[in-house]
Amino acid sequence: MRSATPWSIVFDDLLVATGETLYMVVVSTLIAVLLGAPVGIWLQLTAPGGLKPRPVLHKVLGFVVDLGRSMPFLVLLVVLTSLTRLLLGSTIGPTAAIVPLAVGAIPFVGRLVQNVLAEVHVSVVEAAVTTGSSTSRIVRSVLLRESLPALVNAVGVTAIALLGYSAMAGVVGGGGLGDLAVRMGYQRFNDRYLWSTVVVLAIIATAIQFTTNRVARGIDRRRTASV
Amino acid sequence: MITVENLTKTFPGSTGQVRALDGVNLDVAAGTVLGVVGPSGAGKSTLARCVALLERPDSGAIRVDGTDLVSLDGTALRAARRQIGVVPQGDSLLRQRTAAGNVALPLEAAGVAGPQRRTRVAELLDLVGLTDKAGSYPDQLSGGQRQRIAVARALAASPSVLLADEPTSALDPDTTGSVLTVLDRARAELGVTVLVVTHDMGVVRRICDDVAVLEDGRVVEHGKVLDLVSDAASRTAASLLPAVDQNPAAEVSFDRVADVVLVGFAAVGALLPEATSRFGVELNLLGGGLTRLGETPVARFRVGLKGERADSALEWISDAGGSVRRTLSGPQGVAA
Numbered sequence: 001m002r003s004a005t006p007w008s009i010v011f012d013d014l015l016v017a018t019g020e021t022l023y024m025v026v027v028s029t030l031i032a033v034l035l036g037a038p039v040g041i042w043l044q045l046t047a048p049g050g051l052k053p054r055p056v057l058h059k060v061l062g063f064v065v066d067l068g069r070s071m072p073f074l075v076l077l078v079v080l081t082s083l084t085r086l087l088l089g090s091t092i093g094p095t096a097a098i099v100p101l102a103v104g105a106i107p108f109v110g111r112l113v114q115n116v117l118a119e120v121h122v123s124v125v126e127a128a129v130t131t132g133s134s135t136s137r138i139v140r141s142v143l144l145r146e147s148l149p150a151l152v153n154a155v156g157v158t159a160i161a162l163l164g165y166s167a168m169a170g171v172v173g174g175g176g177l178g179d180l181a182v183r184m185g186y187q188r189f190n191d192r193y194l195w196s197t198v199v200v201l202a203i204i205a206t207a208i209q210f211t212t213n214r215v216a217r218g219i220d221r222r223r224t225a226s227v
Numbered sequence: 228m229i230t231v232e233n234l235t236k237t238f239p240g241s242t243g244q245v246r247a248l249d250g251v252n253l254d255v256a257a258g259t260v261l262g263v264v265g266p267s268g269a270g271k272s273t274l275a276r277c278v279a280l281l282e283r284p285d286s287g288a289i290r291v292d293g294t295d296l297v298s299l300d301g302t303a304l305r306a307a308r309r310q311i312g313v314v315p316q317g318d319s320l321l322r323q324r325t326a327a328g329n330v331a332l333p334l335e336a337a338g339v340a341g342p343q344r345r346t347r348v349a350e351l352l353d354l355v356g357l358t359d360k361a362g363s364y365p366d367q368l369s370g371g372q373r374q375r376i377a378v379a380r381a382l383a384a385s386p387s388v389l390l391a392d393e394p395t396s397a398l399d400p401d402t403t404g405s406v407l408t409v410l411d412r413a414r415a416e417l418g419v420t421v422l423v424v425t426h427d428m429g430v431v432r433r434i435c436d437d438v439a440v441l442e443d444g445r446v447v448e449h450g451k452v453l454d455l456v457s458d459a460a461s462r463t464a465a466s467l468l469p470a471v472d473q474n475p476a477a478e479v480s481f482d483r484v485a486d487v488v489l490v491g492f493a494a495v496g497a498l499l500p501e502a503t504s505r506f507g508v509e510l511n512l513l514g515g516g517l518t519r520l521g522e523t524p525v526a527r528f529r530v531g532l533k534g535e536r537a538d539s540a541l542e543w544i545s546d547a548g549g550s551v552r553r554t555l556s557g558p559q560g561v562a563a
Contacts, residue, residue, distance in 0.1 A: 121317075121318070123315050123316065123317045123318060123319045124318075124319055124320070124321060124322075126279075126281055126315055126319070127313070127315045127319035127320075127377070127380075128321075128332065128336075129281060129308070130279050130280070130281065130308055130311070130312075130313035130315065130381075131308065131309070131313075131332050131333035131336045131380070131383075131384065132305040132306065132307075132308040132309040132333065132336045132337065132384070133305070133332070133333075133335075133336035134305065134336070137335070137336060141321075141332065141335065142321060145321070145323055145324075146321055146322065146323050148323065149323075219323075220323070221322060221323045221324075221364040221365075221366065222322050222323070222364075222366050223366035223367070
């Protein structure tokens with residue numbers, strides 16, 4: 001049995017990989033939320049019984065979203081390489097991985113946001129309609145504002161899902177913790193790398209969950225938070 | 228102030244088209260309160276949603292100050308909505324906003340600037356008696372308080388018409404009173420024309436000047452509450468006046484038996500005693516009782532009269548403003 005890699009080296013590698021992972025997760029979550037939330041709003045507005053019911057548009061949009069969600073992430077990674085190259089000039093590294101991560105999460109965020117907005121009670125929305133508020137004001141002041149705690153939780157769920165995907169992105173040269181676990185831990189039978197990555201990933205996921213839960217509860221003005 | 232003309236609305240149902248509204252006509256004078264009542268499924272909700280401009284009727288018009296609001300779209304529709312303050316059915320407050328924030332919503336939509344908005348919100352919270360709850364969130368308020376905030380919100384943009392859809396259906400009797408008081412104050416202090424859709428005749432009893440009875444999508448009765456109660460055959464009288472127990476055995480010993488409806492302080496207080504002394508008849512109360520419609524005392528009694536001039540006494544009561552209806556079960560046929 002050969003000697004294990006010294007912990008100091010493992011730590012240094014972990015630090016770099018953690019930084020890459022956080023970078024990928026944070027940026028891709030941001031982009032996915034910014035682009036996915038409008039999709040969710042559109043889905044909800046055009047839904048039957050929504051503020052601007054457009055059944056055909058709603059069906060088409062829903063179909064595209066579901067298509068996007070049914071695509072295995074690994075396939076998306078490969079399919080989107082040309083888009084990534086077009087946007088960034090490279091397909092290697094954490095920055096390049098952000099493109100498929102964000103794109104893959106947009107339909108996911110879209111459905112999450114739609115479900116969250118659908119929870120705002122119809123009588124509340126109609127009350128706002130009777131005040132003469134414009135649709136955009138109702139979206140901002142009523143739909144988004146009323147469901148903000150649930151939206152914060154949805155962001156947390158998205159970030160954790162992207163943490164998982166980012167590990168896959170490592171396989172195609174994205175770097176990060178997943179890459180470290182597979183290259184150093186699995187392929188070189190180095191348990192220290194393998195298990196310490198698992199621990200760090202668990203800590204990050206737990207921290208995201210904990211933080212978003214706390215924030216959601218903190219901003220919720222309902223006595224019994226149903227999120 | 229607000230008129231509803233020939234409103235019809237059909238919905239697709241499982242057994243063909245369901246006609247929810249079938250030519251509804253209503254007329255509410257400025258500064259009065261109209262109660263729209265009727266059994267479940269009569270079309271009350273549909274009517275309320277049409278007047279709230281949430282549902283577009285198939286045909287007909289809804290006029291506020293003469294302008295038809297039914298055909299409007301876009302910006303004009305939004306502006307029209309500000310003329311009709313709506314207290315929707317059920318919980319309708321934003322739960323993430325304070326009471327004051329909820330009241331401010333229509334003002335934000337109307338583009339009222341911050342300082343004026345705060346002044347107006349304070350006025351309205353005062354009107355509904357909840358100034359001290361300005362910073363409370365809906366979940367910290369009772370059902371009645373939430374509903375009063377909903378009324379304040381509906382009044383925020385100074386609408387000329389206030390529509391309340393079942394404003395008391397989720398409340399207990401005590402809090403119902405506080406909400407109705409607030410609606411009454413809105414009419415009295417702001418001169419708002421109020422349209423209340425309700426299944427609860429108690430609402431009509433307490434605050435309504437006029438009443439419209441809806442059945443199967445049609446208005447089957449429409450008029451002033453105090454006029455309709457004098458008409459013993461009206462649905463309004465049947466549901467608002469004290470019930471008269473049938474007791475034929477007690478009635479046979481009288482020369483005349485009649486149901487008398489008396490409206491107003493003077494009539495209730497003085498008419499029957501005066502008839503007794505004027506015509507020298509003996510008058511017994513066999514049933515019925517006294518109630519109040521708004522501020523007005525109203526009585527329905529079943530009276531039994533003994534004496535030669537019993538007919539004249541009844542006639543005099545009728546001439547003096549009482550509404551008299553002789554009962555068919557009485558013995559007058561024999562006596563006459």
